[in-house]
Amino acid sequence: MAVENKKIVVPGDFLGTTEEFTLGAGVYDEKGNIYAALTGEVRVSRRREIEVVPVVETPPLPREGDIVIGRVEDLKDSLVVVSIACLWGREDRSVAVSLPGVIHISNIKRGFVKDLRHEFGILDLVKARVIDAKALRLSTAEPELGVIKACCSACRGDMLRRGNVLVCENCNRIELRKIASDYMRVA
Numbered sequence: 001m002a003v004e005n006k007k008i009v010v011p012g013d014f015l016g017t018t019e020e021f022t023l024g025a026g027v028y029d030e031k032g033n034i035y036a037a038l039t040g041e042v043r044v045s046r047r048r049e050i051e052v053v054p055v056v057e058t059p060p061l062p063r064e065g066d067i068v069i070g071r072v073e074d075l076k077d078s079l080v081v082v083s084i085a086c087l088w089g090r091e092d093r094s095v096a097v098s099l100p101g102v103i104h105i106s107n108i109k110r111g112f113v114k115d116l117r118h119e120f121g122i123l124d125l126v127k128a129r130v131i132d133a134k135a136l137r138l139s140t141a142e143p144e145l146g147v148i149k150a151c152c153s154a155c156r157g158d159m160l161r162r163g164n165v166l167v168c169e170n171c172n173r174i175e176l177r178k179i180a181s182d183y184m185r186v187a
C-alpha cells in the first residue's frame with residue numbers, strides 16, 4: 001500500500017512501488033520498491049511522480065509572555081515603535097521578518113512617565129515582554145526589562161551605565177533611560 005501525500009517520512013521509509021509512481025527527488029528505488037532518502041514531506045504530483053521535500057523549520061513567532069529583543073525605530077508622543085529582531089534566549093534564530101512592536105507609555109515602567117524620550121532613544125536595543133501577541137504590544141515594566149544597549153542621541157556613540165544614568169563613550173553626554181538590570185556595558 002502506498003504512502004499518502006504530505007506524510008512526514010524518515011530515510012528508509014517505504015513509499016510505494018515503481019508500478020505506482022515515477023521517481024522524483026529525495027527518494028530511491030530498490031528492486032522496484034521506493035524509499036525515502038531523507039526526512040521530509042511526501043509529495044505526489046498529478047503525473048504520479050513521488051518525491052520527498054525537506055521540511056524547513058519555520059522561524060519562531062513571538063507569543064504572549066515571551067521576552068523579545070528589538071531596536072527602537074521611532075518615538076511618538078505615547079508610543080515607542082520597536083522592530084523585533086529575535087526571541088530572548090533564541091538569539092541564534094531571528095524572527096520571520098523584523099516585526100514592528102509597540103510599547104505604550106503606560107507599559108514602560110511602574111509609575112508615571114512624563115516624557116518617553118527620557119526612557120528610550122532611537123536605535124536603542126531593548127528587551128521587552130510580549131503582552132499581546134496579535135497586536136505585538138510590548139511591556140518593559142519589570143526590572144530586568146528595558147534598554148540593554150543605548151545609542152547617544154547626539155553622536156550615536158555607545159553609552160555606558162553609570163549608576164542610574166548613561167554616559168556617552170564619545171562625547172560624554174549624559175542621558176536617561178528605562179535601563180534594564182542587565183544593561184550590557186557598565187562604566
Ligand SMILES: [Zn+2]
Binds near residue numbers: 152154155157173
Ligand atoms: Zn555622544
